[in-house]
Amino acid sequence: METNQTKRGWRDFAKLIWGTKPPVLLMSIALALSVGATLVGITIPLLTKQVVNQFSLESLDRMKLVWLGAAFIFQAVAGGVSVYLLSGAGNTIVASLRDKLWQKLLRLPIPFYDKHETGDMISRMVNDTGIVKNLVTEHLSSFITGIISIVGSIVVLLYLDWRMTLLMLLAVPLSMVVLMPLGRTMYRISKGMQEETARFTSVLTRVLSEIRLVKASNAEHVEYEQGRSGILNLLKYGMRESKVQAFVSPLIYFVLMLLFVTIIGYGGMRVSSGELTSGDLVAFILYLFQIVMPITQITQFFTQSQKAIGATERIMQTFEVAEENLTAGAPVRQLDQAIQLDRVSFGYHDEEPVLQDVSIQVPAGKVTAIVGPSGSGKTTLFSLLERFYVPQSGAIRLGEQEMEGFSLESWRSQIGYVSQESPLVAGTIRENITYGMDREVSTAELEYAARMAYADLFIRELPQQYETQVGERGIKLSGGQRQRIAIARALLRNPKVLMLDEATSSLDSRSEAVVQQALTNLMRGRTTLVIAHRLSTVVDADQIVVIEKGKVTGTGTHLELYGNHGVYREFADQQLRMQGAPQANLTT
Known part of the structure; x- marks a missing residue:
């Protein structure tokens, strides 16, 4: 079983x-130079033998010394050039591998x-590409x-004295009996270490990216324990690896x-006895x-190869995942x-539906607001429209054509999402507005988009303005x-379809007023879907859709729903009773 797994691992690696x-x-x-250096190295003991047998100042053959010196020089130069070229080739391979993997990661759904x-x-x-x-x-x-080197040396030794050669070769099978099981053990250890390294990296990424939350929550001790657990697990695998190496090194020395x-x-x-010369x-x-x-080098190769096979397995698992085909399908022409x-209908897990039999018509060029309690599936609905997910049943259409018939690249280029x-990404304000x-x-386009978004009001006050980090x-x-x-950013894309996911819910009243003006500019003349968080965002919508527990329970204007939909009326009354409190939450 392990042999088949190893063979499959080598095939995957190749x-x-x-x-x-x-x-x-x-x-x-590189390999030719390396082989040449090795072959020359095999001749050096023969030249040395002749020099030793003739060792006297009177009988010393100077030409043999010249050949011996030339062999040493060629071996050193060829070996050095070979190492350099092979290192360059390896770096080129890993750069190409990382390029393919990075492209794959960006295209995964x-x-x-x-x-x-x-x-x-x-x-x-x-880490895994580094091991390869x-x-x-x-x-x-x-x-x-x-x-x-081994084969060549053994051939020459058999020629020189086959008895001593056979005596020497007895040690090889004895060593292999011990080294082969150790190699299999090293494979299991290496695979476990790579998986634990990935988990530890996940902890570091999560904690360091949210370090402010960690400190604000006094959670340093909790995260320390999680990180320490990963460190100790890595230590455990490292010690197990050291134990294997502790067997290998003394064995080779012995x-x-x-x-x-x-x-x-x-x-x-x-x-x-005169049977051999000095x-x-x-x-x-x-x-x-x-x-x-x-x-010793071959032993290290097999040890490292077990790590590489484990790394290859993880990389191949990523390559085998079906990716999004961004260009398959027709371009969107009539929006x-x-x-x-x-x-x-859709659910992240089959047994837990998030949306059930949802039927909505979003008129072109109009504003449609989606309201409902928290957890009712509003954001999931947006994810389906962005085509991050595929409905488990039912269909999404643009006019009469199903959305799957359009290319992802073309469809997403028509959407502005706030x-x-x-x-935002780390970088300048300019890079964030022009992102994608x-x-x-x-510069004129950039400043116009910022002005329409009322972002120029604060950008002009910054010392570096659009180049501010x-x-x-x-x-x-x-x-x-x-x-x-x-x-x-959305304005600059000039989208035909606009999706606003509670875009003003976390703002104070002053910021909300400015952002709302910017959103009004953005919504003008576009098909707009709004996840409504506040009554002020809802009342002027052309259509309001109420979703409860993943089902549509009402559709109409503000006045129509206020008159005939109990849940919507409750939301509206709750905010109306809180006059002067613009941050009242329609969905609570």
Whole structure:
């Protein structure tokens, strides 16, 4: 079973490397130089043997010394160039692999990220690809040249003295009996360490990205314990790895010393009896180095290869996930049609439906407000319209054509989305307003979008204006400022469909008034869906849809629903009774 798993792992590794389109010529040159250096290295003990056998100042062959020196120089130069070229090839391979993986991660659908933590993906992108790189750059060449060195040295030794060679080779199968089980153990340890590294990275990513929440909640001790647990688990795997290596290193040393004692003792006896020359014995000892040292390198290769197979398995799992096809389908051309939801049902889990038989018609160029208690499925409805998810039943149409017939890229380019959180990326205000634009944005366009979003009011007061850094997730700006930048971003896209997800719910009254003016500018002439959080956002809508527990329970204007829908009337009365409190929540 483990053998089949290893074979499959090697096939996946080869498939993964070949898929990066490796620089075959560069790697071939590097390996050729490395093989050449190894072959030259095999001749060095023979040259040394002849020098030792003729060792006297009178009979010393200077040409042999020249050849010996040339062999050393060639071996050093060829080995160094080979290492450099192979390292370059390995870095090229891992860069290509990371490029493919990064492209894959960006194209994976939202449900994938619902099930996988960010830190796990970061670990695959950085740690797992790094393990693959180390195998290619540091161990592959040593493995190939090590095999050549061992085979070549054994052939020459058999020629020199087959009895001593067979005696020496007895140690090899004995070593393999111990090394093979240790290799399988190292695979299991390495796989566990990689999984634990991914979990630990997830904890770090989550905690450090929300460090203000951690400190505000006095949760440092809680998060410390979680982090410490990950550190201790990594320590446990590290110690288990050290135990395996603690067996390997002394074993190699024991074999080396045993061979030395055997060769020197037995060889010395044969030199005394005249069966061997002193040069033969020196050659044997030098060839012993050329056999034992590569065995150590090959052992390291197999250890690292087990890690690489585990890393490959995790990377291949990511590549095997079906990605979004952004360009499949027809482009959206006629957006002056109603968006229709026809008996749409959806749940993140089959046993927990969020939306059930939802049927809504959103007229083109009109404002449709969605209201309902918290948890009724309003934001999920928006996610379906963005096509982050696919309905489990029912259909979403633009006019008479189902939404799946349009390309994702074309459909999403027509949508402007402003959420309650107004996410920003670390960078400048300019970069955040122009985020996602596939063309150069002129300064005039940028300033117009900011002006229409009432963002220019605060941007002009900043020392660096549009080049001001907003900090991670826009932390250097207030909630109202982040909202206005998000609105400016949507304005710049000039979307035909606008979706506002409680865009003013977390703002104070002054900020809300400014943002509401900006939203009015943004909504003009566009098909607009609003998740309504406040009565002021609802009363002027062309249509209001009430959703309760995932079902549509009412549709109409403010006056119509106030007259015939009890829940809506309760929401409205609650806010009307709280006159002068603009932050009253319609959904509570």
